[in-house]
Amino acid sequence: MAGDVDLLISFKNSLPNPSLLSDWSPNQEPCSFRGVVCKEGRVSSLTLQGSALSPDFYSVSTYLLSLPTLEMLSLHSINLTGDISVPTKCAEQLTGLDLSSNNLHGSVSDALSLATPCSSLQWLNFSSNSIGVYPLKKGFPVPTPFPLKSLDLSYNKIESTGDLQWVFSGLGILRKMDLSSNKINSSIPEISNCTSLQHLDLSSNSLSGNVPAGTFSNCISLSYLNLSSNHLTGTAPPDLASCTHLTILSLSYNNFSGEVPILSLTSMPNLKLLEIGFNSFSGSLSGSISKLTSLEILDLSSNGFSGPIPASLCIKAASSLKELYLQNNYFTGNIPDSLSNCAELVSLDLSLNELNGSIPRALGTLSNLKDLIMWQNYLDGDIPAELSSLKSLENLILDYNGLTGMIPDLGNCTGLNWISLASNRLTGSIPAWIGKLKSLAILKLGNNSFTGPIPAELGDCKSLVWLDLNGNLLNGSIPPELAKQSGKVAVSLLTAKHLGHNLLTGLIPPEMGELAHVAVLDLSHSQLEGPIPTSFSAMSLSEIDLSNNRLNGSIPELGSLATFPKYVYENNSGLCGFPLLPCSEESTSTLMGDVSEQSSTDYELSEGWWITVGFLFCIFFNVGFAIGLFL
Structure with missing residues (x-):
């Protein structure tokens, strides 16, 4: 027991700031120290995660x-620094060592060298x-095999081809190896001895x-294989048929x-x-994939x-499928009604394809569905009213199709977060029940043929x-209730709000200026009248478009309104002020135009008078001259 206390207090005293372990006292039992767990009065486990202790690896090693009876040591994220060195002594019972999320330096061989003195180590x-950051040490003996069962070297700076080959040459009883998020820039070498390997990332x-x-x-026990986000080419790995125990296979983001x-x-x-997304696989999708009855994603x-x-x-x-992502391909034809048989389906994304026909009404039976995404296809017909049964629905994204009819009543789908029906051929009014959707963050209904007023309930x-x-x-008119979201969101992308290109009339509600977090505001191409509300000066706008209306009066000088180019205010009946002509200059120019016109008239009259006077003078002069000759 005294040995445990001495070693722990020596570690504490080696820290730059020993007070961070203030409850570690030589006068206390070590089992009461923060992070210490004991068995039969001896230290068996030590966990010091998330504290900026900033020790050097030498003090940890020393x-x-x-600690003689230590079984597990976790020093995750304590700003552990220094080069990895082989300890002269290691607890014989140590099975687990977690040194992740620190600032340790060394080679792959340095890291694995810890398995030599710590002979019972199973996971590292x-x-x-x-x-x-350092190359493999020359002459370092290749362990044959590794004594470890789990090795995690992810998110490091391994890049050498030799490092990868060296690790793969001694897998032995290793069951889990994670080398993800490094800089390994080689091809995948043959893995000769992987019969025990279950997890490879x-x-x-x-x-x-x-x-x-x-x-x-030879990887007959492999259950997890992740090769995603690399630059691998050619056909899919040809030996996958040997990996009959696979439960997770990811080949995404390759070539x-x-x-x-x-x-x-x-x-x-x-x-x-x-x-297998984001590759260049081609051909048709075989119906044999339905044999994967355990498939969930x-x-x-x-x-x-x-x-x-x-x-x-x-x-x-009885399908187990929960997530189906087929977007951004060239699938054609109708959406199969049989998709409704996947009763566990949570996410369905068929967007960016060449699908046609109508949306199957049977999809309304998928009671667990949260994401229904089918934008950018050639779908027609109406939006099925049966979708109102999808009480778990959160995202309904059907933009850029040929859908017709009215929006069905989806008021029962109270968890809707995103409704996007833009660029279709939908008609009718915008339903007031949308205002009941307290979680709705995005509502895109642009480029359709909706008529009637904007529901004031959208403000709810x-x-x-x-x-x-x-x-x-x-x-x-624009309902002032739309400003009721004011201050409820930290960042707003309200693009009307995008209310432009409609037939809106009346004044712009001053209450809209209370939307202090709105970034983009488009009210262009309508028939709005009156002045720009002075309350707009308080808005933190990055874009605005008020052009092509019937607005008049002075553009408010405060805030961001004076920072925009003049085209966002053009084609109104009477707006003035920067960046348009100053209101005073406009008035002056009109007055000066009248004066100029009067001056021109006066000049013409003056010029005519002098011509007349000159003409008369010439007559009198000639008459006088003639009389003088006669006399």
């Missing part, structure tokens, strides 16, 4: 790793340090080239091409997540897939940050 976490590196045949052929190896995938009955987005969406994708009502949407009603046939 004092803490020497060096994530988020500076491992790899090489994502977010600079791996390139084809994945050689045989790379994963893989060709068809999806569906036969390899269907050999993985436990596969729950398949991510399927992401095929941003590839070159074409043809119809297989009706068999959700042919079984306390979370609204983006309102777009631009390009419709709305009439009436």
Whole structure:
């Protein structure tokens, strides 16, 4: 016990600021020290996470790793610094060492060298340090095999091809290896001894080239494989069929091409997540993918897939599928009604394809659906009223289609956060029930044929940050209730608010100036009258457009209104002030025009008078001259 106290107090005294461990006292039992856990009166575990203790690795190696009965040591995010060195002594029972999120330096061999004196070490976490800044030490013996079961070197600075090959050469009993978010810039070497490996993460590196045949052929226990966010090319890894225990497979954000190896995938009955988005895979999607009955997340987005969406994708009502991402491909044809069989579906994204036909009414039975995203297709028909049954719906995004009819009553979908129906052919009035959606942040209804007034109830949407009603046939005045969201949001992108390109009339409500956080305001191309409210001077606008209305009066000089170019105020009946002509100059110019015109008239009269006088003078002179001659 005395040895434990001495070692802990020695560590405390080595800190730049020992007072940070004020409750560590030589007069107290070490089991009462903050972060210490004991077994049978001896220190078995020490956790000092998240405190800026700023120790050097030497003091950790000298004092803490020497605690005789220590089993686990966690020093996550304590600003641990220095170069990694091999401790002269290590607790024989130490099985876990977490040194993540610090500022340690060293090579990969330095990190793994800790497994030699700490002979019982099973998991080692060096994530988020500076491992790899030094090259492998020459002559360092390759452990055959590693004694570790879990090794995390993610978010470091490993980049050498030799480092990767060296690590892969001694996997042994290693079950988990995480090398993600480094700078490894080689191809993937063959992994010769990976029969025990269950988790392999090489994502977010600079791996390139084809994945050689045989790379994963011996990885028969692999359940997690992540190769995403690299520069890998060619077809999908050819040995995936050997990995029959895979539950997670991510190949996204690479340059893989060709068809999806569906036969390899269907050999993985436990596969729950398949991510192959942002590649160059092509061809049609085989209906055989429905054999992956355990699949919960399927992401095929941003590839070159074409043809119809297989009706068999959700042919079984017992499907486990929760997230389906098929956006940004070339899928054609109708949306299968059978998608409604995926009763667990939470997110469905079919946007940016070439789908046509109507939205299946059967989708209204997906009681867990939160995201229904189908923008930029060729869909027509109405928005199914059956969607009102989707009480979990949060995001409804159907822009840029050919949808017609009126907006159905979705007032029961009280969790709606995003409604985006812009650029369709929708008609009717904007429904007042939208005002009941307390979580609604984005409402985009622009470029349709909506008529009638703007509902004052929209002012009850306390979370609204983006309102777009631009390009419709709305009439009436702007309801002052729209300002009721004032101060409720920290950042606003209200683009009307986008209320422009309508048939709005009347005055701009002064209350809109209370929307202090609005960044963009477009009220252009309507029939608004009267002055710009002086309350607009208090708004923190980055963009405004009031052009093409019937506004008059002086542009307020305070705030940001005077910083905008004149085109945002042009084509109004009587606006003046910077950046347009000054109001006084305009009046003066009119008056001077009258004076100038009068002066011109006077000049013409004066000129005529002198001509007449001159003419008469000539007559009198000639007459006088003639009389003189006669006399």
